Amino acid sequence: MEWKGDDIDQDSVVGPETDESGEERAETKIAKIREELSSCRQEKQEYMDGWQRAKADYVNLLRRNEEAAKAAESSGKIKAIETLLPAFDALERAKEHGEVPEGFLAIAKQLESAFASLGLEEVGKVGEKFDPALHDALGQDAVDSAETDDTITTVLEKGWHINGSVIRPAKVRVGHFAS
Numbered sequence: 540m541e542w543k544g545d546d547i548d549q550d551s552v553v554g555p556e557t558d559e560s561g562e563e564r565a566e567t568k569i570a571k572i573r574e575e576l577s578s579c580r581q582e583k584q585e586y587m588d589g590w591q592r593a594k595a596d597y598v599n600l601l602r603r604n605e606e607a608a609k610a611a612e613s614s615g616k617i618k619a620i621e622t623l624l625p626a627f628d629a630l631e632r633a634k635e636h637g638e639v640p641e642g643f644l645a646i647a648k649q650l651e652s653a654f655a656s657l658g659l660e661e662v663g664k665v666g667e668k669f670d671p672a673l674h675d676a677l678g679q680d681a682v683d684s685a686e687t688d689d690t691i692t693t694v695l696e697k698g699w700h701i702n703g704s705v706i707r708p709a710k711v712r713v714g715h716f717a718s
Contacts, residue, residue: 542650574600576607576664591714608717613701613702613704615699616657616658616701617704617706618645619657619702620654620657620659620699620701620706621706621707622708623654624699624706624716626650627647627650627651627696627708628697630643630646630647630650631647631697634647650660654699656704657701658701658702659699659700659701660699660700660701661697661698661705662674662698662700662705662708662709663691663694663697663698663701663708663709663710663711664691664694665691665692665694666690666691667690667691668689668690669689669690669691669711669713670706673698673700673705673708673709674691674704674708674710674711674713675698675708675709675710675711676711676712676713677695677710677711677712678712678713679713679714679715680692680693680712680714680715681711681714681715681716681717682715682716683716684716685716685718687716688714688715688716689713689714689715690713690714691709691711691712691713691714692711692712692713692714693711693712694709694710694711695710695712696709696710697709698710
């Protein structure tokens with residue numbers, strides 16, 4: 540049997556002109572692997588950046604939801620207090636005139652303690668310095684000294700605030716010192 544070379548693929552035969560040395564093939568493989576590694580690192584960084592953005596968005600969402608829940612709770616408290624204040628004021632006025640039966644005094648005490656537990660605080664007392672953010676001045680009274688100038692002389696209607704938020708300013712008369 541004579542061999543004619545018909546069954547040999549020409550590409551599988553490497554001649555001296557097309558033969559890369561082993562060192563050149565290794566360098567080519569290393570360059571290709573480095574390129575793939577660089578591509579993988581870039582892809583990994585893109586995934587990491589996306590994950591970090593998603594995590595930051597999630598944390599921000601949780602924070603916004605918590606703030607919204609607190610705001611809704613505060614708004615609900617304020618709405619409830621605004622609804623109950625007229626009844627409480629009526630009881631207070633009746634107490635001042637001595638017209639309140641014993642049972643209503645107990646109700647007034649319950650309302651006072653409920654308001655206190657919600658953080659409601661009274662605004663406007665005689666002798667306080669007038670603050671237009673907390674008080675509505677409905678008139679002036681003459682005072683004898685400069686120290687009592689611009690202070691509250693009479694409280695016409697109590698004011699209320701909760702957590703720094705004024706629910707109703709106090710209606711007051713303010714002292715004025717005329718030199």
